[in-house]
Amino acid sequence: MPRQPDWLGHVTPERIAETALAILDSEGPGALSFRSLAERLGVSHATIYRRCSDLDGLLDLCVDHIAGYLPESVPGSDWARVTETRFTGLYILLTAHPGLMALRGARPWLGRQLLLRLVEPALRDNIAVGMSVQEAVLAYRRMYLLTLGCASFVDHRNPKAVIAGVRAAIANLDPKEFPVLTGNLDEILPIVGDDEIYYGALRQLIRSARPGTSGPADDSHRRRG
Template sequence: MPRRSPALDRATPSAIAEAALRIIDEDGPGALSFRVLAERLGVSHATVQRRCTDLAGLLDLCTDHLARRLPEVPAGTGWAEAAELRFTALYRLLVAHPGLLVLRGSRPWTGRELLARLVEPSLADSTAAGMDPAEAMAVYRGMYLLTLGCAAFVDHRDPAAATAASRTAIAALDPEEFPVLTGALPRVLPVLTDHAVYAAALRRLIDAARPDTPQQ
């Protein structure tokens, strides 16, 4: 019978992901390293590396850990409602962990859990509603890119700081060169960190792609 490793028992994929996300959230994306993560878990650098190989593997681990929290949409849910449920849930997860978006950069999000809980069911719903696979993927990508962009644009965990920074930057502009931005500053600022902007944009994409919507 093979001997169990206490270090590997502590450094489970779930424990590694949770610890990595805490480091990113509390200390910023630049603070994450295998050394810091190993110290947080009380194991060796080599133990962590055995679990996820490199930074890309670690980020995949974190992404899939979060993806397990995405909802399983009940069978029979309408296409538009299912799309809104899935992507709104993804948005909330990403907004809660903006540092993860910074670290992932342009890396593809191809973890099994994300594919199983978001991509595959989204495509399955769209093809069942009458879209061909290419159209279904184009619709999915539109909503996916909107979600990533809105989540990454500003740290929504501290909207007051984001608003203050934007106010300072816009107030420094020349009113003659930027009359709309400077003249409408009180009305422009709240929209920069407003979750309702994402929700409205997502609904417009869904309405435009809805399978029962007549095409122009």
């Protein structure tokens, strides 16, 4: 019986994802390539291609890997609390990996674990509290986009560096041209890296989405132009 190649045993999708995330977290998105990943794993880059085929496939592995850590909801739990826990869990996972956020860009996030641990239970729970399918999808989409946007805006691992960068940028502005920014620097800076902005906005969306409340207007039928 022919012997299986060594890489089949230890270069699992999980190990590839963990190693790719380690590179992204320590060296940034510019350092990740099939060649650098192969060097870390001690295999040829052709081996990585066999598992991922391209960069999108590699990033899908990474996203699905972290999605496996999303909190599971218990049927019958309070909808608002479960919804907040679900999306703040996603926010925490995404902010821990800014390099992944930078590379994913506009690519769709449709891996099995993400659909299983986030999308399917979120829609199920929304419908269970009385939303129509359309309302359930709209509520989910608003919370999901809020989470992605807030997670990708700054590097949350180093808020001091973010604030220092904003301070330096505003300090170089002409006060006559930018009176609001330059004149209110001390009030602006604490808010730039404040995670509570996300948590507060998420709670507002949750309150407005519950059936029977006065939520935001349904703009799903609007057309551009």
